[in-house]
Amino acid sequence: MKSMKLPSVPKAESNVTATVDVSGRRSFLRSLGLGALLAGLAGQLIAMVRALVPNVLYEPPRAFKVGLPQDFAEGMTYVEDHRLFIGRDQRGLFAISAICTHLGCTVKMLNLNQPRTVEIKGKPVQIQQEFQCPCHGSKYYGDGTNYAGPAPRPLDWYRLEVSPDDGQLVVNSSQPVHHDFRLNA
Numbered sequence: 001m002k003s004m005k006l007p008s009v010p011k012a013e014s015n016v017t018a019t020v021d022v023s024g025r026r027s028f029l030r031s032l033g034l035g036a037l038l039a040g041l042a043g044q045l046i047a048m049v050r051a052l053v054p055n056v057l058y059e060p061p062r063a064f065k066v067g068l069p070q071d072f073a074e075g076m077t078y079v080e081d082h083r084l085f086i087g088r089d090q091r092g093l094f095a096i097s098a099i100c101t102h103l104g105c106t107v108k109m110l111n112l113n114q115p116r117t118v119e120i121k122g123k124p125v126q127i128q129q130e131f132q133c134p135c136h137g138s139k140y141y142g143d144g145t146n147y148a149g150p151a152p153r154p155l156d157w158y159r160l161e162v163s164p165d166d167g168q169l170v171v172n173s174s175q176p177v178h179h180d181f182r183l184n185a
């Protein structure tokens with residue numbers, strides 16, 4: 001039997017293929033590196049621009065008008081929009097938050113059938129109302145002092161002022177005041 005001789009591949013040709021392969025891989029790796037560098041730079045640029053823009057929290061204003069003083073009769077008036085009570089007694093006007101100090105539910109006011117005398121900070125105080133929280137049962141006397149349930153502290157009292165523009169009552173919820181606060185208006 002006669003043996004057939006296969007044509008041999010020229011040596012130079014195989015070197016060309018190897019060179020093309022290596023240079024193709026190199027250019028791919030170069031592109032990958034460049035891409036990663038650009039992505040990193042873009043990330044840093046975005047972070048820098050983001051740092052220049054202030055974080056804005058759209059919270060409700062802390063000072064707001066609730067109506068004219070004469071709109072509030074003796075006793076407690078609930079102002080639903082702002083979750084607070086405006087009270088009036090012989091000494092003047094005051095504002096008590098209706099936000100439970102436990103976890104922030106809205107407390108309900110309960111008018112007592114007859115005034116009750118309780119001891120608050122060692123002093124006898126006559127109360128006509130109580131506040132009760134429907135969520136976990138905290139109870140507060142009419143002046144906001146907590147006396148039962150998980151509420152850790154009394155309801156907040158806010159500063160009241162009369163607006164020089166239109167004579168309306170302005171509640172400033174950023175300025176808590178003592179329970180003795182009254183606005184004569």
Ligand code: FES
Pocket residue numbers: 100101102103104105133134135136137138149150151
């Ligand atoms: S939120 Fe009022 S008692 Fe829990």
